[in-house]
Amino acid sequence: MQVKRVFLSHSSKDKPFVRELDKALRAFGVDTFLDERDIGIGEDIPQKVYDALQEATYVCYILSNNSVDSEWVKEELSVAKMLEKERGGVFILPILIENIKIPTAIKSKRYADFRTNSSLRIDSLPLRLLLSALDIKMGEIPKQLTPTMQHRILLLHQEFVSQGAVALQVLNELDGILSSLSKEYKEFEYWMDRSYYGTSDREELRRRKFDFSRGHIDGERAWADRDAYRGVFDKRINDAIQHLDYGDIIYKQETVRNTLTLMVQMPYPEAMTVHISEASELFHQLLMHLDQFSGIDSYDTFINENGLSIVYDLRSTIAKVRITTLDLIYQTSYYVTQMIDTNANK
Structure with missing residues (x-):
């Protein structure tokens, strides 16, 4: 599924509505750009x-x-109109939130009417029309959820939020260890090269490594140092991972994945169901990388098993899992609240 990227062009004075719209769109898998969240400290605002x-x-x-x-x-509208002309087709989607005179620049366009307080409810016509314009398939929302179904949805959601928080805490601790391990190994390589090529200057070291005609300074000393450094690195690997309980780490990740598998069967919109399935697959990848990493316990296994690559892949997957889990907690919280509220008022 191609992710829709939506830029929310608005006045800062309309932030309360825009934040709610942002929640609603993200609940359906839309990747929104909201300035207060997506422009970091120190970044160039106009360029961003x-x-x-x-x-x-x-x-x-x-x-x-x-x-x-x-x-x-x-200015944003001016750039958007230029891009719409270049691309052809619909690019600008006007959203009316109060009675005003429509600007001439977009007067010919049909707007989504969000002037009522209930317009952001999950069953509202304006939201459905906007999602349709974004080519987002909501799926059918049950006309009436039975108490049993409501309880099941809430229970699974609560389990996911609780289990996800625990899993993320464990992964954050593991990521810190992996970061230290990578730094230790890179420092170890530096000391090895320093001994082998006879210089501690990093720029000179890089030059000598690529100048094969110069050779090395003292091979015997380098190999003696290698054994000493290897012992130090072995100890640091053991110190880094000795308190890790792989069984517990894997169990916590598997628990989240099992809950996601059950959540896929719930009456979520199609876009969110796809997102949940993708999150489940991401946890599967995480488990595979954890299994690979669990075999590293010394310098030899780190080298023979291409440990640095395994650590990189595992850290990359952890970062994706962290973002996806937090985003999914955010989305499902909004959707479940809206869906239960919708059925309660019918």
């Missing part, structure tokens, strides 16, 4: 905004008295 507009699949242009008077929003 321009890049996000370039990468966007659509621009949701929030129409309000505040936005039509905002010079910043006018």
